[in-house]
Amino acid sequence: MNLYKKNLQKVLENIQKANTKNEKIHLVGVSKSVTSEVVKQMYDEGLSSFGENKVQVLSSKINDLKNEKISWHFIGRLQSNKINQLIDLNPVLWHSCDSLKKAIEFNKRLESKNKTQNTLLQINSANEDEKQGVSVELACEIYEQISLTCKQIRLQGVMSIGAFSDDEKMIQKSFEKTYKIYEKLKPQGAIYCSMGMSSDYELAIKCGSNMLRIGSVLFH
Numbered sequence: 253m254n255l256y257k258k259n260l261q262k263v264l265e266n267i268q269k270a271n272t273k274n275e276k277i278h279l280v281g282v283s284k285s286v287t288s289e290v291v292k293q294m295y296d297e298g299l300s301s302f303g304e305n306k307v308q309v310l311s312s313k314i315n316d317l318k319n320e321k322i323s324w325h326f327i328g329r330l331q332s333n334k335i336n337q338l339i340d341l342n343p344v345l346w347h348s349c350d351s352l353k354k355a356i357e358f359n360k361r362l363e364s365k366n367k368t369q370n371t372l373l374q375i376n377s378a379n380e381d382e383k384q385g386v387s388v389e390l391a392c393e394i395y396e397q398i399s400l401t402c403k404q405i406r407l408q409g410v411m412s413i414g415a416f417s418d419d420e421k422m423i424q425k426s427f428e429k430t431y432k433i434y435e436k437l438k439p440q441g442a443i444y445c446s447m448g449m450s451s452d453y454e455l456a457i458k459c460g461s462n463m464l465r466i467g468s469v470l471f472h
């Protein structure tokens with residue numbers, strides 16, 4: 253069995269084990285550290301959603317793999333001067349909208365192109381200086397403001413990166429905070445709670461995640 257098939261099967265098996273409530277859980281393969289050829293190999297094993305954190309790299313991989321039916325996600329920090337380029341790439345989901353200001357900027361460009369963008373609001377759930385995202389306290393309010401003022405942005409839920417910590421309890425706490433916000437936003441159309449990476453996806457599932465962004469354990 254080839255390596256990628258083995259990795260994918262193991263991850264899918266672990267997801268199934270952790271998913272005791274039998275929810276529909278989406279797996280996004282984070283391909284930022286591998287080549288387009290490797291993405292193609294993983295795609296051939298049955299994974300069809302991939303995420304990138306740099307617009308330039310996303311663009312070249314989309315171009316390399318334009319004949320495959322891949323759903324591309326954008327999960328990285330977005331610089332203002334890359335907004336137009338990202339919109340033109342038509343990602344299925346922008347996970348990392350991290351402020352009202354960014355949303356307003358993005359919305360303006362969408363208006364001028366007469367397009368819409370499915371989007372998640374990124375939450376800095378462990379309140380870490382080095383991390384992007386809105387605070388837990390303001391998340392619902394900002395979500396609502398974006399919904400009201402940015403008509404071309406289709407908010408579909410929230411995204412968060414677990415606390416940088418060796419202490420599982422700390423990570424769990426950050427996931428629980430994000431999930432609570434997600435639940436509050438369900439009446440406003442939130443359908444995705446994107447949390448969980450290679451080191452913490454099983455915990456994320458237990459805390460209610462329904463979208464995992466997994467890189468290293470799939471591609472090592």
Ligand SMILES: *Cc1c(COP(=O)(O)O)cnc(C)c1O
Pocket residue numbers: 282284305327328413449450451465466467468469
């Ligand atoms: C790199 C990255 C991931 C995947 O991380 P792994 O630990 O390799 O699974 C998930 N989300 C974001 C935002 C990332 O930048």
